[in-house]
Amino acid sequence: MRRSVQIFFLAIFTLLFFLNAYGEKSNVPVDLFLRIDPLIAITNSLASRQFHYNLLLSLVVVVSAILAGRFFCGYICPLGTLFDLAGGKDKGKRYALRNGKYYILIFVVVGALLSLNLTHLFDPIAFLTRVYTFFLYPSTIFFANISLDIVRPLAEYCNLLYLSHKYYNQPVFSLNIITILLLVALFFLNVLSHRFWCRNLCPLGGLLALLSRFGMVKRQVDKNCNSCMKCHEKCPMGAIQDQPQKTVEEECIECNTCSRICPESAVSFKVPTPHFPRARPQINLTKRWFFFSAGAGALAVLSHRIDPVSKIASRRLIRPPGSLPENLFLKLCIRCGQCMKVCPTNTLQPCFFESGIEGIWSPRLFPRLAGCDQTCCLCGSVCPTDAIRPLSLEEKKHAKIGTAFIDRDRCLVWEQDRLCFICDEQCPYNAIVYRWKDGFRRPFVIDNKCNGCGFCEQACPLQGESAIMVTAQNEIRLESGSYVRKAEELKLKLKEDPGDDRFFLNNKKTGKEAINTKIPEGFILK
Numbered sequence: 324m325r326r327s328v329q330i331f332f333l334a335i336f337t338l339l340f341f342l343n344a345y346g347e348k349s350n351v352p353v354d355l356f357l358r359i360d361p362l363i364a365i366t367n368s369l370a371s372r373q374f375h376y377n378l379l380l381s382l383v384v385v386v387s388a389i390l391a392g393r394f395f396c397g398y399i400c401p402l403g404t405l406f407d408l409a410g411g412k413d414k415g416k417r418y419a420l421r422n423g424k425y426y427i428l429i430f431v432v433v434g435a436l437l438s439l440n441l442t443h444l445f446d447p448i449a450f451l452t453r454v455y456t457f458f459l460y461p462s463t464i465f466f467a468n469i470s471l472d473i474v475r476p477l478a479e480y481c482n483l484l485y486l487s488h489k490y491y492n493q494p495v496f497s498l499n500i501i502t503i504l505l506l507v508a509l510f511f512l513n514v515l516s517h518r519f520w521c522r523n524l525c526p527l528g529g530l531l532a533l534l535s536r537f538g539m540v541k542r543q544v545d546k547n548c549n550s551c552m553k554c555h556e557k558c559p560m561g562a563i564q565d566q567p568q569k570t571v572e573e574e575c576i577e578c579n580t581c582s583r584i585c586p587e588s589a590v591s592f593k594v595p596t597p598h599f600p601r602a603r604p605q606i607n608l609t610k611r612w613f614f615f616s617a618g619a620g621a622l623a624v625l626s627h628r629i630d631p632v633s634k635i636a637s638r639r640l641i642r643p644p645g646s647l648p649e650n651l652f653l654k655l656c657i658r659c660g661q662c663m664k665v666c667p668t669n670t671l672q673p674c675f676f677e678s679g680i681e682g683i684w685s686p687r688l689f690p691r692l693a694g695c696d697q698t699c700c701l702c703g704s705v706c707p708t709d710a711i712r713p714l715s716l717e718e719k720k721h722a723k724i725g726t727a728f729i730d731r732d733r734c735l736v737w738e739q740d741r742l743c744f745i746c747d748e749q750c751p752y753n754a755i756v757y758r759w760k761d762g763f764r765r766p767f768v769i770d771n772k773c774n775g776c777g778f779c780e781q782a783c784p785l786q787g788e789s790a791i792m793v794t795a796q797n798e799i800r801l802e803s804g805s806y807v808r809k810a811e812e813l814k815l816k817l818k819e820d821p822g823d824d825r826f827f828l829n830n831k832k833t834g835k836e837a838i839n840t841k842i843p844e845g846f847i848l849k
Contacts, residue, residue: 354705362428385534540592724775749782754773
């Protein structure tokens with residue numbers, strides 16, 4: 324029964340993930356599991372100093388922990404289900420490390436109290452969502468395209484045009500190797516000791532364990548117990564001690580394994596009665612390690628605040644349109660990867676150290692890979708913490724994310740006096756114009772017409788780094804209010820304008836059409 328429930332919730336988690344993976348909006352809360360995570364709700368509220376109503380669903384998990392203990396860990400958590408399906412050795416006697424999850428919880432909470440959100444490093448739901456985004460989703464697309472290639476000849480023969488021409492854009496993500504190595508490490512620990520992560524390291528499990536102290540349903544053993552120790556050996560959490568009548572209630576996930584294998588049917592789960600009094604709490608945190616964990620959290624905040632990279636952010640660090648101001652953005656972003664997964668152009672990529680250690684795995688635009696589609700506003704619609712505001716298309720077009728800059732030392736027109744119009748052709752706002760300079764027409768960027776979409780950078784024909792690059796200069800990031808009004812205040816003209824596309828302009832001196840004489844090698848003028 325329990326395994327069926329686990330597989331059901333794992334399937335729901337996977338289904339919600341893939342539900343809008345193809346760039347289509349959905350009214351279904353695809354980030355449901357992130358919204359019901361109480362660790363995310365607590366740390367985000369503490370770090371940002373404001374309560375986020377979209378995380379109110381986390382109260383459901385809090386209530387379930389009070390009523391039935393760590394029910395979420397035993398039946399709903401998708402990462403715990405994967406550990407159970409993978410199997411592992413049952414090491415019921417290993418209790419030495421189980422307080423580790425409480426110390427990690429203290430570390431994370433103290434960091435949040437001091438305005439540094441480290442949830443993304445330890446939260447199991449955010450981590451698994453990130454694994455799905457960086458590995459499972461691209462792998463699924465890869466094998467789907469291989470399958471289409473196999474059936475394509477048959478589809479062409481049967482005149483099934485849609486199937487014969489179908490192809491899914493292959494997403495790619497940086498930092499995917501690091502993410503997979505972390506997952507492999509967790510499963511390796513799981514092989515050594517079943518549910519090692521859940522027992523010893525998971526701060527969400529630690530939070531639910533603290534709440535389970537008030538739980539109404541408890542494991543109880545009656546007088547029929549013959550002390551065969553089968554329950555002790557098979558408990559996946561090591562919650563049953565050397566005396567099978569005693570239970571470490573904070574570790575019990577109500578999995579019913581003990582009651583199912585008990586030869587005497589002596590184990591049950593119910594509300595304690597006077598005949599079965601509540602056990603005493605088994606959480607024994609030492610003062611030394613408590614203060615060490617709290618001090619480590621404070622030290623982490625200090626190290627981030629004096630990190631020079633965090634003070635001097637890279638000019639190429641471009642956040643998704645609608646992102647909150649950087650300081651608040653980093654406090655709310657849980658690095659789940661949802662925005663990167665739904666991005667139809669795959670331009671959103673995870674950061675490494677572009678904004679310091681604090682910004683690792685947070686989303687950034689990589690315009691050289693692809694531009695930001697001006698008809699898409701999906702990233703804000705799937706953000707579970709509103710680190711990226713949900714915007715209408717009109718608001719999104721005015722949410723200036725940066726300004727294009729021409730590197731004249733690399734540009735074919737500026738450096739080699741060659742003929743190239745590609746960046747101008749690709750700009751949807753006609754923010755690139757050609758003016759006469761030194762006897763040749765040179766491209767210039769009109770700052771107040773550029774919203775930083777990056778299509779010019781993607782299309783630049785140079786190998787390697789583009790000659791025209793989008794930087795974060797003059798970006799607009801609002802915590803609240805209208806981007807349209809802000810753009811009007813700044814006198815920006817962020818409206819789509821195809822322009823006249825006349826590349827042969829009249830020479831003001833001669834009145835005749837003039838053109839750069841040199842043509843780049845391999846360039847074809849149609």
